Amino acid sequence: MSEADRYLECWQLAKSYPAPAGTAVIVEGFDLTVREGEFVCLIGHSGCGKSTVLSMVAGLTEPSAGGIVLAGREIAGPGPDRGVVFQAPCLLAWMTALANVRLGVDEVFADRPVAERVEIAAQALYRVGLHDALDKRPGELSAGMRQRVGIARAFALSPKMLLLDEPFGMLDQLTRMELQEVLIDVWQREGITALMVTHDVDEALFLADRVAMMTSGPAARVGAILEVPFPRPRSRRDVLDHPDYYALRESLIGFLEEQAHPPADQHAA
Amino acid sequence: MMDVALESTASEAVVAAPPAAPSALRERARSVTRAVARTVLPPLLGLAVFLAAWSLVAASIETSIGAVPGPRAVWDAAGALVEEHARERTKAVEFEARQAERKEAFLREQPGEPWIERQYAGKPTYLDQIVTSLKTVFAGFVLASLVAVPLGILCGSIPLVQSALGPFIQIFRPVSPLAWLPIVMILVSALYTPEEAWFEKSFVSSAITVALCSLWPALINTSLGVASVDRDHLNVARVLRLGWWTKVTKIIVPSALPLIFTGLRLSLGVGWMVLIAAEMLSQNPGLGKFVWDMFQNGSSQTLSMILVAVFTIGFIGCLLDRAMVALERLVTYGGAGAR
Ligand SMILES: Nc1ncnc2c1ncn2[C@@H]1O[C@H](COP(=O)(O)OP(=O)(O)O)[C@@H](O)[C@H]1O
Ligand SMILES: [Mg+2]
Numbered sequence: 001m002s003e004a005d006r007y008l009e010c011w012q013l014a015k016s017y018p019a020p021a022g023t024a025v026i027v028e029g030f031d032l033t034v035r036e037g038e039f040v041c042l043i044g045h046s047g048c049g050k051s052t053v054l055s056m057v058a059g060l061t062e063p064s065a066g067g068i069v070l071a072g073r074e075i076a077g078p079g080p081d082r083g084v085v086f087q088a089p090c091l092l093a094w095m096t097a098l099a100n101v102r103l104g105v106d107e108v109f110a111d112r113p114v115a116e117r118v119e120i121a122a123q124a125l126y127r128v129g130l131h132d133a134l135d136k137r138p139g140e141l142s143a144g145m146r147q148r149v150g151i152a153r154a155f156a157l158s159p160k161m162l163l164l165d166e167p168f169g170m171l172d173q174l175t176r177m178e179l180q181e182v183l184i185d186v187w188q189r190e191g192i193t194a195l196m197v198t199h200d201v202d203e204a205l206f207l208a209d210r211v212a213m214m215t216s217g218p219a220a221r222v223g224a225i226l227e228v229p230f231p232r233p234r235s236r237r238d239v240l241d242h243p244d245y246y247a248l249r250e251s252l253i254g255f256l257e258e259q260a261h262p263p264a265d266q267h268a269a
Numbered sequence: 270m271m272d273v274a275l276e277s278t279a280s281e282a283v284v285a286a287p288p289a290a291p292s293a294l295r296e297r298a299r300s301v302t303r304a305v306a307r308t309v310l311p312p313l314l315g316l317a318v319f320l321a322a323w324s325l326v327a328a329s330i331e332t333s334i335g336a337v338p339g340p341r342a343v344w345d346a347a348g349a350l351v352e353e354h355a356r357e358r359t360k361a362v363e364f365e366a367r368q369a370e371r372k373e374a375f376l377r378e379q380p381g382e383p384w385i386e387r388q389y390a391g392k393p394t395y396l397d398q399i400v401t402s403l404k405t406v407f408a409g410f411v412l413a414s415l416v417a418v419p420l421g422i423l424c425g426s427i428p429l430v431q432s433a434l435g436p437f438i439q440i441f442r443p444v445s446p447l448a449w450l451p452i453v454m455i456l457v458s459a460l461y462t463p464e465e466a467w468f469e470k471s472f473v474s475s476a477i478t479v480a481l482c483s484l485w486p487a488l489i490n491t492s493l494g495v496a497s498v499d500r501d502h503l504n505v506a507r508v509l510r511l512g513w514w515t516k517v518t519k520i521i522v523p524s525a526l527p528l529i530f531t532g533l534r535l536s537l538g539v540g541w542m543v544l545i546a547a548e549m550l551s552q553n554p555g556l557g558k559f560v561w562d563m564f565q566n567g568s569s570q571t572l573s574m575i576l577v578a579v580f581t582i583g584f585i586g587c588l589l590d591r592a593m594v595a596l597e598r599l600v601t602y603g604g605a606g607a608r
Contacts, residue, residue: 060504077507084508090501094523094601103519104509157509 003072007036007193008057008161012066015052026052028219030066032212039187039194041204043252044214045259050197053214054165057195058084071160080108083154085164089146091138091153097125098134101153108157124156125149127189128182144175148182155186162187164196168203177236180206188233201252205230206239211252216259224255338573343580346573354394364389393554399581402555405472406544406589409479410537417484417536418529421491426521431492442485446478446543450550453477471553478547483540490532494525530597537593541586556582 013030016023027049034040044050055061057068059078068075070082078084091100101121109117125134128148138146147167154162167183168176184207187194198204204211208228215223226248230239239245320340327339338346372384393401423430454474461470468476498521506516522529548557556578563574 058508060507078510080508080510082508084504086501086504088501090499090505092502092520092523095519103511103515107509107511107515153509 004036006033006069007038007071008032008034008195009069010053010057010066011069013053013056013063013068014065015049015056015061016064025219026217027221028065029221032222034193034195037191037193038209039184039196039207041208041211042195042197042214043199043201043204043211043256044220045216045256046199048214048217048259049220050199050214051165054084054163054195054197057161058082058163060084080104080157081160083157083159083162085147085150085154085162085167087166087169089138089150091146091149093138096135096137097130097141097149097152098122100138100149101125101156104153104157121152121156124152127155127186128152142175144171144179147171147179151179151183151186155190155192158190160193162192162194162196164194166197166199169199176203183207184234201249201256204228204252205245205248206234206236213252213255223259226251332572334567334571335569338576342573343576346570347577347580350395350574350577354396357391357394360391361389364391395559395577398555398559399585401472401553402544402548402557403585405475405548405553405555406479406537406540408472408476409544410483410533410540412476412480413484413536413540414487414533416480417487417532418491421488421529421532422495422517422521422525424488424492425495425525426517431496438485438488441481442489444482446482446546447550449481450474450478450547453481454551469553471548471551474551475544475547475553475555475557478551479540479544482543483536486535486539487529487532490535491525491529494528494532495521497528498524526601527597530593530601534590534593534597537589538586541582541589545582 010030010032014025014028016025016028018024030053032040032042042050042053052061056063057070057075059075059082075082091097092103095103098118098121101124102117105117105121105124109120112120122134125131125148128151130145130148130152133141133145133149138149141149147170150167154164164183168179171179180203183194186192196207198207205228211226211228212222213224213226214220228248229244230242324339324341327337330337368387372386375382375384420434424434425431457470457474457477461473463470502520502524503516506520511519544555545557545560547553548555549561550557552558552561560575560578563571563578
């Protein structure tokens with residue numbers, strides 16, 4: 001395999017926390033490889049450890065075992081090469097949209113002149129469709145617009161990867177669909193690699209090149225990987241009309257249901 | 270379906286509009302009256318009851334220095350103090366005028382000779398004393414804030430500092446100003462050099478005592494505010510690799526600002542309360558000294574004068590508190606809500 005095929009490599013990743021009764025093993029033996037420029041969705045039941053994995057890749061949580069290599073280098077701690085979009089946009093309420101995006105830009109591009117940094121931040125906001133909201137504070141923006149700022153803030157730093165943890169989980173269906181388009185547009189234009197946690201099967205099928213399905217915890221890992229063969233650029237209509245759509249959807253849902261109610265024989269094994 | 274419904278309400282509105290307008294206006298006026306009745310009447314009622322009770326009680330108590338003054342006597346005493354201030358001011362102006370005349374004459378007769386300017390040495394009036402007290406409390410409060418807020422930020426963001434300072438805060442916080450003041454006065458006397466001093470010794474001692482006592486609420490609330498900054502926001506700071514200074518100024522302080530202001534507000538309240546005691550003992554020429562002097566001279570006016578001071582102290586304390594609330598609103602505007 002070439003370097004580009006193993007752009008992000010999680011190898012035997014594990015995370016456990018001390019618990020009253022011994023240790024609670026949340027994730028164990030988690031293997032995942034992501035190609036450069038690929039969009040991978042991580043899907044699984046609530047509480048199985050998706051956020052834990054993402055947070056380890058982001059460098060916010062230290063793995064208990066295993067390693068993570070990004071672009072040939074083992075990651076240690078958070079860094080501007082990985083843009084993170086949280087479920088809540090976590091904007092600073094006392095700053096305008098532009099200032100929120102500039103927060104990171106100013107740190108990462110500290111050597112560039114101010115005008116250029118403002119330009120970088122403004123371009124990122126234009127890219128997510130916020131032409132008129134540069135000087136608005138989060139309080140004046142709708143939930144969807146706030147999450148757009150969150151996305152802009154993450155990719156304005158020209159990261160190698162975007163890490164998204166259920167970024168649209170708190171939005172209504174229409175806004176969610178809008179933001180999926182925004183995200184896929186940014187991802188395609190920037191040629192960025194993306195790893196996104198979701199529990200929405202349709203969202204995963206619309207966005208991802210591959211869907212990694214996690215087993216239910218404890219000791220969750222990647223149970224199966226589903227290739228999503230839809231051609232790009234995708235339109236929602238084309239995806240829904242694709243002859244394989246329902247088969248793929250069924251296999252995702254089948255996997256999740258199996259995880260929720262493990263059949264007796266598998267349980268024994 | 271929707272269209273029909275909209276249309277029908279619209280046409281109803283058109284028909285209903287002309288007669289509706291005046292009645293709506295009347296309704297509005299009535300609700301304003303009601304709101305006024307709710308907000309203005311109860312305090313007025315309370316005031317009336319308070320004044321009546323005070324008059325009754327005052328009339329029935331006889332002390333060694335005369336009857337306890339009723340509201341009327343206190344009101345007159347306040348008037349007398351204001352009048353005295355006006356008189357002193359006129360005297361001061363007259364003094365300045367006389368001095369200017371004399372200076373002119375002097376310079377005419379002995380040109381080139383140095384003229385020694387004299388300060389008017391009238392005694393400070395009640396209003397002067399209020400101003401002195403305000404200056405002192407302000408100086409002490411600023412001093413306390415300058416120490417408490419940065420220290421609180423360190424305390425809240427670095428657990429080591431927190432645990433190192435914790436015991437000291439616990440021990441020194443409950444110490445009364447009456448215990449601090451003698452120490453402060455002795456230290457100030459030791460370090461004070463009259464030639465190069467900007468301030469009176471008594472002013473410095475009172476201000477430092479105020480600062481020592483009002484330090485704690487600001488310190489504790491600041492460190493609490495800093496320690497309880499949203500974890501998600503701190504994660505954002507980590508992901509964006511913000512430097513320590515950026516993190517503190519852009520994320521931690523703004524998040525903690527409401528609690529910092531709560532602390533400062535409490536500090537100012539404590540400072541104002543402590544000031545009166547400090548001034549009494551250190552003879553700083555402010556409200557505390559006024560009360561003390563009145564108590565010492567024990568005339569028939571004593572009680573009404575002290576009551577005037579009590580009301581003044583309460584009123585100014587209340588104003589200071591309101592001012593801090595207004596400042597807080599100004600600074601933290603738009604800071605609430607919306608993550
Ligand atoms: N700091 C922690 N200490 C102990 N347990 C934790 C901690 N963080 C997460 N967990 C546990 O790890 C499990 C997985 O959490 P999470 O990764 O957030 O799940 P998901 O994102 O898939 O819903 C949960 O059962 C949670 O209780
Ligand atoms: Mg989660």
